[in-house]
Amino acid sequence: MTVCSESGKTIKKCTFKKISQPRQQIILSVGNKVPGGNYARCVACLCCKVSDSELKVEKDGVSDSESKVDSGVPEVPVPADDTPEVLNKALSGLSSRWKNWWVRGILTLAMISFFFFIIYLGPMVLMMIVLCVQIKCFQEIITIGYSVYHSYHLPWFRTLSWYFLLCVNYFFYGETVTDYFFTLVQREEPLRILSKYHRFISFALYLTGFCMFVLSLVKKHYRLQFYMFGWTHVTLLIVVTQSHLIIHNLFEGMIWFIVPISCVICNDIMAYMFGFFFGRTPLIKLSPKKTWEGFIGGFFSTIVFGIMLSYVMAGYRYFVCPVEFNNDSNSFQVDCEPSDLFQLQDYALPSILESITGWTTVRLYPFQIHSIALSSFASIVGPFGGFFASGFKRAFKIKDFANTIPGHGGIMDRFDCQYLMATFVNVYIASFIRGPNPSKVIQQLLALRADQQLHIFNSLKAHLTEKGLLPALEEAAA
């Protein structure tokens, strides 16, 4: 019988899980590496600092009543402290609380500068980064699923999860490439076939994965396998679809990518500051550190920040123009005539504001009005994404999604509010800003039958003539 030196509780058995390959990043104990590479220790054993020789190794340890009660806790231990050595040395003098804040602060600045850097590098790099972030988020969530269900040794499952990720990405990227790079696709013969039968090919690939899943069902592990299947699909739904919405937003113009992300980041930081200095009334039981003062302060400061940022960005073509593919130079270009949204207009102020500020009109970009809507969403509804992620972490008793970023947790921790925002921006653009994509419409037009094309041609001609865009034509025998 082993007794915990700290709490005095009896630890009867340590439920070891023998894993087939050393997957050390999944089960790491606090400050200790996994000994021998083949066994992982459970949290109950670790917290009491029991030495190796005292632990009995059991194969598929039978859980008794005590550990059955505890087994409601999934054994997902706290990620190890990953702070780089250099930072540790520099901050070794400070107490641990301040050290933590300095680490967070430095990493925040590092991430923000990195964000500026990749904006400077251009749309291609941005797309790559979005893809990498997506893959990392997917991996983090799937890893949590593995540790919750102890399903490391399920046959085929890792392969299948990554395969489904590839399939869904192939489908979405294919749709994007077909939509936006239509002329390039028409030129190259293999690309043309791939794009014409794109949906069929994607569906066939997905079906193959589905059949492999069915064939891989093993008698004792049905339920686990279905759980992981469901887990994978929900993760794909959340992570992959929304990263593609981000890329769609990006193609509208980099400002539609930068401003929403910046608003969410600003809201995070401002709500934290306001909460830190003025916070008193708790906001929601789910996240005890959030306060109403932070929430409201964050709301107002995000709106102001959004207005100022859009003012600064709307002046540059680089941000404002849709990303196009130039056939001749085979590269991306951002050069165009800025649309009405990005041209200064005079707005008459309501009389209240007139009397306060003494101005009769104000010059604004219409985009700044839209940015108020975006900022409001980011401050009011965006935090629900954060609460959802907090609830998720509570439900599965994990502190962070992973420990990729020192002081901040995993990539998913940083991006949890962004997902709702990306979907909102995409829906907002589709509903209020732009119509359909012209190249996509042409593509669909050319795929129709000849008589349907003729019919549309005549309708369009009538419509344009009505609007006065076409001079009245002399009709030959139609």
Added chain:
Amino acid sequence: MTELRKRGGGGGDPDSTENISDKEADGDDRLGLQGDAEGEGDGDSKADTPDVPLSTADTDNTPQCLNKALEGLPPRWKNYWIRGVLSLAMISGFFLIIYMGPVTLILVVMTVQIKCFQEIITIGYRVYHSYDLPWFRTLSWYFLICVNYFFYGETVADYFGALVQREEPLQFLARYHRFISFALYLAGFCMFVLSLVKKHYRLQFYMFAWTHVTLLIVVTQSHLVIQNLFEGMIWFIVPISIVICNDIMAYLFGFFFGRTPLIKLSPKKTWEGFIGGFFSTVVFGFILAYLLSQFQYFVCPVGFNSETNGFTVECEPSDIFVMQEYTLPAVVQNTLRWKTVNLYPFQIHSIFLSSFASLIGPFGGFFASGFKRAFKIKDFASTIPGHGGIMDRFDCQYLMATFTHVYIASFIRGPNPSKVLQQLLMLQPEQQLSIFHTLHSHLRERGMLPPAAAQAE
């Protein structure tokens, strides 16, 4: 948490004895299931995966009249008769609703979808003993309504463009449709987050995910079924009939000739049934396609007639429904001594549909079998006596519906012309102008337009 588990455990025991004497005793399955409950590996016996109380799915729902009529026969034959009678009843029901037309079909599809959703959600409740989760029933149904609203709105906006343009409120709803749907969904999402209760976080997340996966499977595919229907009722009838035929034929072949088991997951399936089912389904599909291709009622896309405010199925049948002559390959020529054969091109397509239904369709059935094994239920529900729930009948159909939709989109038709026109009219004027010129030159090249007299470009 432990309280909830105890209640489920207590409820399970008296029911399990009922099931052993159930009419469809699957022999191995039943014993296998009981054995699994005790001897499973640690993964499954942990607190995360409680046993499902076997309750409502297995009560005997046979109507009294049938029971009386068949009381003389031994239970095994009685079971076959019940299944047979109900199969005939379902098939006649199918014919009846086809006769009644597209609107009825859409309503029936929607009813089936709601019932399937309810069955799967009920299983989820039982698995997780989450009867008393706050708000959860309301939220599940709310999400179902949201997703249906989104899909139906898209369908209505696409196919009934003329009607929508006429009515002012409909026009507003159609223009901001995505935004409204998203706002409705978000309201549900925020309600979910606000409803998280401290002790039940995990259960609530599980039910949330369960609901979403169910929506993904059931609702999206029922909408694909409806979109297939709009292409022409033949695209709805032929796939469904093929799957039903494959089920019945594979069963019959397996019954008479079955020897080699097919897959451990479903011990009653055999290779003989599989292969026999494949060939007979191909033949059946071929014949059915021939029969249905002759009628405009089945072949024409469902259109909405603005004047009469009703659905019309009248048109000029497209090329695939017009008889064409095919020259037979030499091999077949020697055997049959025919040079050419008159076929509808649709019959060639039906061969592909039948192959899919027989080869890949059963995987949908295996998936559902694995699901039932995983959660230790015998049937999804007991709605249809002798057959189980609606989901039991429709499990193979879902893959088929998606395949048919993708097949149509890739090989048969292009985009929907009214939708393209609608998108055109929403573009900016300069973009419309440039498209107009592109289209003009394209049509001129193809010779569709007479060479025009002097046009100011």
